[in-house]
Amino acid sequence: MSRYRFALRPKWILSHIFVLSLVVIMINLGIWQLHRLQEKRDRNARVTARSEEPVAQAGDLAAPGQYGKVGGLEFRRATATGTYLGDQQVLVRGRSNDSAPGSWVLTPLRLSDGTALVVNRGWISNSGEYDAVPKRFAAPTGEVTVTGLVRETETRGSFGSVDPKTGTLTDLARADVARLDQQVDEDLLPYVLQLQVQKPAIRAADPEPVPAPALDEGPHLSYALQWFSFSLMTLIIYPLILRRRAREIEREERNAALDAAAADEAEPDGGDPEDGAQLVSPAAPTGDPSG
Known part of the structure; x- marks a missing residue:
């Protein structure tokens, strides 16, 4: 888990809170749409039952x-x-x-x-x-x-x-x-x-009668499924974003380590330039100087 240490930085913590809040909101919107769907179904049942009396x-x-x-x-x-x-x-x-x-x-x-x-x-x-x-x-x-x-x-x-x-x-x-x-x-x-x-019958010139309430269920079910889908996609995609960022950081750290190693190998020996050097004396004359 050390590769995800970056996720504990303040800006990432704020990101986690934002994403979590977004998921909670979307789930609640989906639940609200299901409630609206049930209200519509109950209303349709009332309209049908009462109009049949x-x-x-x-x-x-x-x-x-x-x-x-x-x-x-x-x-x-x-x-x-x-x-x-x-x-x-x-x-x-x-x-x-x-x-x-x-x-x-x-x-x-x-x-x-x-x-x-x-x-x-x-x-x-x-x-x-x-x-x-x-x-x-x-x-x-x-x-x-x-x-x-x-x-x-x-x-x-x-x-x-x-x-x-x-x-x-x-x-x-x-x-x-x-x-x-x-x-x-x-x-x-x-x-x-x-x-x-x-x-007598309604005339052509009279106002157009308002139609009876429609008994369809409206778009509430599809809206609910959309909100739940958005929530699921967020829960899948956000961890993938964290994983990708962790890999990028690992790659950056590995490249930095390789660059540092290459720089160390390229440096000249930093020891005493006279270490290991041998002093060579002028060659002594050979033979008899007088001869």
């Missing part, structure tokens, strides 16, 4: 003001007969249809008992240019019978546009029955009916 009379499901009792009724099919209050219909801004911008048209339907039901007559394309329902989308006159899905009133969460609390509005940020109830003379039932069938 017998069609109920709208006034029998809840009384005006009973907003807290509608949650268990959403996606039930209901029917009602009455007369549209066309002069009191409003737009709900920012509703797309196949990515096209537009609005919903909400029209109160006055019932025989004097209460009214908010009917979502459908979607119109407006690209944000309207602040009231155009005249060409006027509600039909006379008695009509409507059948559709019960949808809960919408309320603002932590974010989103805020509608004025007072005054008569011609467009809303959301299908808020309580806010609409402030400007409609009749008492409104505490939910919206998403129109599917109307008698």
Whole structure:
């Protein structure tokens, strides 16, 4: 393990923490997508079960003001007969249809008992240019019978546009029955009916009915598998990066040692230059100097 001593340096420790945090985040994102998948499956089961129940009379499901009792009724099919209050219909801004911008048209339907039901007559394309329902989308006159899905009133969460609390509005940020109830003379039932069938029949010039909720599971499973795959790839690739770096350091150290050894061999002998040297005396004359 000595080859991985570099991994204990501060900058590498920070790298380990970052990678580990990244893996934890990706795993949690995958788990969150699985939770979203289960929520979608549960919702689909509720939609299927409730929409298969017998069609109920709208006034029998809840009384005006009973907003807290509608949650268990959403996606039930209901029917009602009455007369549209066309002069009191409003737009709900920012509703797309196949990515096209537009609005919903909400029209109160006055019932025989004097209460009214908010009917979502459908979607119109407006690209944000309207602040009231155009005249060409006027509600039909006379008695009509409507059948559709019960949808809960919408309320603002932590974010989103805020509608004025007072005054008569011609467009809303959301299908808020309580806010609409402030400007409609009749008492409104505490939910919206998403129109599917109307008698007399829906006209070609009427808003396009909003489709029933799709029962697909969405992309949550594929997203979860992607996050788990990213986590696994990180856990495989990061050790390989450490291994590669360890080999690079070993190679650098080995090359440095070879360079040092070569340098030592190339150095001249550093001893006393006179060591081992023999002093040679001038040659003595030979023979008789006189001869």
